[in-house]
Amino acid sequence: MSTDVDVSPPAADSERRRRTRERLMDAAFEVFAEVGVHTASVEAICERAGFSRGAFYSNFESKEELFFALSDREVDKTLARATDIAREVFPTSAPNGEDVAEVVRTMIQFVRGEANWHRIVAEYRLLAMRNGDIATRYLDFTRRLNERVGDMLETITLGAGLRFVGDIRLISRTLIALSSAITEEQMLVGEGATGAESTGDSLDFDAIVAYVHLVTEPAED
Amino acid sequence: MSTDVDVSPPAADSERRRRTRERLMDAAFEVFAEVGVHTASVEAICERAGFSRGAFYSNFESKEELFFALSDREVDKTLARATDIAREVFPTSAPNGEDVAEVVRTMIQFVRGEANWHRIVAEYRLLAMRNGDIATRYLDFTRRLNERVGDMLETITLGAGLRFVGDIRLISRTLIALSSAITEEQMLVGEGATGAESTGDSLDFDAIVAYVHLVTEPAED
DNA sequence: CGTATCCGATACACGAATGTATTCGATACA
DNA sequence: TGTATCGAATACATTCGTGTATCGGATACG
Incomplete structure (x- = not known):
């Protein structure tokens, strides 16, 4: 021994x-x-x-443990990719006013490209609605995402000679909420083969650009 | 025989x-x-x-059939209640500008009061993301809700001597998306006992009122 | 080479939920 | 009051997923 x-x-x-x-x-x-x-x-x-x-x-240990491990992994991946895209869209040159719309478009297309991740997040949120621990995790994720997006927006608009009217975090949350709503709706329209009547009165890209214009103004040097 | x-x-x-x-x-x-x-x-x-x-x-026949029957019933109930509340808030007198904020507040409180229904809708949406038939049903529900809210908004603002800048359906969708986002977040914050750090940068009632002010202007007779 | 350890495969026992087939009781109707 | 019908209860067979305990093969290491 x-x-x-x-x-x-x-x-x-x-x-x-x-x-x-x-x-x-x-x-x-x-x-x-x-x-x-x-x-x-x-x-x-x-x-x-x-x-x-x-x-x-x-x-x-269980499917739940796997789910959390997976969530952590994907959250990190998603945030990293979002940052990469931000860098890609603004290599070094300062953006101009027009670019803001382009950025919003890029952002939405990015979200839309992550349809599977979006499905999982939707379920994540649903689980969070019934379980405090999961809610804490989920809120932490959304908080981080919000901060990241907020930083991106700040950089972008400063470079474009614009500034946001009001709290930028509030605005980024609003933008995220609207992007999510658009993404979800378009996923659903894609699912249900509802032909004609689905066109017209849906949230779309223009609504967000309009919102961005509403909440920005020229920066006073 | x-x-x-x-x-x-x-x-x-x-x-x-x-x-x-x-x-x-x-x-x-x-x-x-x-x-x-x-x-x-x-x-x-x-x-x-x-x-x-x-x-x-x-x-x-199955749990699914029950779910659909239940959904139909609750959709009707919810729309009816929303209409009732609208009538209650505007008995006959025309609202003024201040009332618009009050209306928004009432609307949000109504949505928040239906937390259980909100949970079920969230799951409904999730099911719709993976099944075309359910998606069609769900989109029909949201379309009806949107129309109802749009009508309410139109009535309200006309009475208040305001008009919306832009497509009212788009605006009502935006308002619904924001209300839902707020409701969900507050449900989640309620679940996760995340004490201090949750305050501050969240979407809230003020964000919606701000949005409403952004998209309304005095009506030109 | 031989041996120990690690890790994935296999086999099994159990529990949970489903759907159906049948029974039993109440209500309506003559 | 007797009888037929309707609707809910009960009992049963079956399926499906889980988790554990054990086995076997590969790899690392002496």
Whole structure:
């Protein structure tokens, strides 16, 4: 009995293990987006990832734990991508007034491109409505997103010789709310094959640009 | 064999039957709001209603059918109540400019009072994101709601000697989107016991009033 | 090479929910 | 009062998902 009785927690962060977890999260992202978190069975996730349930339970305690790990990963990815896009749209040159509309357009197209992520966020929010812990996590996510967007807007408008009338955080929240509403509606219109009558009275890009114009004014040097 | 072989569908709309269906829908509304449509078992709904599953399957084909019946019922109820409230706020006298803010406040408080219905709508929307038929139903609901709110706004502002700058339907959609965002956020803040840091940068009533002021102007006779 | 350890696969036991088939009681009607 | 019908209760078979306990193969390391 010379050695300590090393019954320590499996220690456990091998490269192999890390990649298994990644693959499981990738699969979960797809399956969650397709059928929803509740409907998705652990079995289905494993099948998609090419693993058995044994692998799953060796890496995660439950579907919920996986969901949170996945959420954290995707939140970071999303924020990072948003930042990248902001940099891309404004390489170095200062934007002008026209660019603000272009930026809004880019932002919305970005959101729309993340339809699957949008579905998962919608479910995230729904879970948060019934569970305080999840609500805290979700609010933290939205807070971070809001700050990021707020910073972007500030940079953009300053560069464009504009300034926002009122609290920029409030404005960025409003913009996010409107973008989300647009994205959701367009996803829904895409789902339901409602032909003609859906055109016309829907929120769209122009509504946001109009809003931006309403809340900006020339900066006084 | 003189009589026709009357194997016709159970015919079936007795008063007793109707009331059973109502009680089941009442129970379902509660249970859906509490734990969500997916999580709610037929068993749980029946228990809440004081019936057995036999009664359920005698009245509905599935939980989904119940959900749709319930949705239709609640949509009608909600629209009716919204109309009532509008009438209550403007008995006969024409509102003035100040009243517009009051109306917005009333509207938001109304929405907030319907927290359970809001949870169910959020889930409705989520289901719609993955199913075309549900999407069609959901869009029809939102379209009706939008029209109703648009009419209310038009009446209100005309009476107040104001008019909206731009398409009123677009504006009412925007208002609805903002109200919903506010309601959701406040529900979430209520859930997560996130003490101090949640104050400050959230969308609130003032944001909507500000928006309303932005999009209205005195009517030119 | 041999051996120990890690990690994913397999097998199993259990619980939960569904839907149906049948029974039982109440109500309507002659 | 007797009888037929309607509607809810009960009992049952089945499916599906979960979680655990055990097994087996690969890899690292002496």
